[in-house]
Amino acid sequence: GSSGEPSDAHERVVFRHDHATGLKAIVAIHSTVLGRALGGTRFYPYGDEHEALADVLRLSRGMTYKAAAAGLPYGGGKAVIIGDPATTKTPELLQAYGSLVESLGGDYVTGGDVGTTADDLDIIGTTTSYVATRTAAAGGTGDTAPLTALGVLHSMRAAAMHAWGEPSLSGRRVGVEGLGKVGRRLVGLLLDEGATVIGCDPSPEARALARGLHPKLALAERVIDEEVDIYGPCAMGGTVTSASAEVIRARIVCGAANNQLLDAPAGDVLQSRGIIWVPDYVANAGGLVQGVGELEGRPTDDVQRDVEAIFDTVDQILRVSSDQSITPGSAADRVVRARIAAATSSAD
Ligand code: NAI
Missing domain, CATH: 3.40.50.10860 (Leucine Dehydrogenase, chain A, domain 1)
Structure with missing residues (x-):
């Protein structure tokens, strides 16, 4: 347009x-x-x-938002x-x-x-x-799952700061839905932080692999309505609906899955219940940051630092959300639209 x-x-x-x-x-x-x-x-x-x-x-469409939110010229x-x-x-x-x-x-x-x-x-x-x-x-930088998981971890830490006043995840209960490439890495990072982790996955192979890597991981049939502090959707999107948002007991929803909210009303229900949602395209940008770093030939350490800086983007979005009493989704969209509009007008 x-x-x-x-x-x-x-x-x-x-x-x-x-x-x-x-x-x-x-x-x-x-x-x-x-x-x-x-x-x-x-x-x-x-x-x-x-x-x-x-x-x-x-x-x-989500990728346009993801690149703009991560401040990438793509x-x-x-x-x-x-x-x-x-x-x-x-x-x-x-x-x-x-x-x-x-x-x-x-x-x-x-x-x-x-x-x-x-x-x-x-x-x-x-x-x-x-x-x-x-x-x-x-000649590539390989699987994007490790850095995607790292970005999700730092997004959870930023949300924890808003929820509980400190970014530490030590002692928190986290439910990870989906133990695939990203989910099982996230489990490892969370256990290293001292969190208690419950995971679910319908695939017996995925469960066995994750448990083999992380014996401390507890398994459940489902985690979305479990008694957890953080619900981390890392499988397919659309799990947060107006109905499921009513039964989520977590204080934070933050994960790698794309398109987590089925629709805008689902986000409104989370907001009205005081549940902090980290917009998916912000939390899961680590893999994209890696891809861009590779295209631009940037050093690995710099790329990792940029992924860790997703913490600051989440912090900024959650501040806008609470200052203006709008959902984190609206706050993120606002930040992104402003960046794209600025780029368009400077190109004119
Ligand atoms: P994957 O295919 O390796 O893992 C997905 C896992 O979810 C599988 O083990 C599958 O059995 C499980 N699963 C399917 N339905 C489920 C359900 N109802 N409940 C629980 N588990 C279920 O995929 P990957 O790469 O780990 O990606 C996960 C999500 O993160 C996807 O939505 C993907 O689009 C998103 N993502 C992945 C990135 C990456 O770098 N791999 C980057 C950004 C987003």
């Missing part, structure tokens, strides 16, 4: 069905107002193309590959996908997400140069 506001209209959406490899993919470029679009590729068994399209449109994009990664992922399909990314000429730079790994990115990288966070062997 020309207004400088990140509207719901996307700049470009590309569908590709490659019969030879079975690739069915959608790339959505939401905004390049601040710079070329960055965002990972999700490989997921969507029920149909409408579901995949809805997801990629929402996720790519836009938002995202891609989805439709299919079960366990059965349909082949090197040929990933290479066909890489060609699709290459054909966009660098307006979109991809990375990993649910269902894709750094190893997959190495294969994608054989047919496109517009890829970040490949393995170290392929």
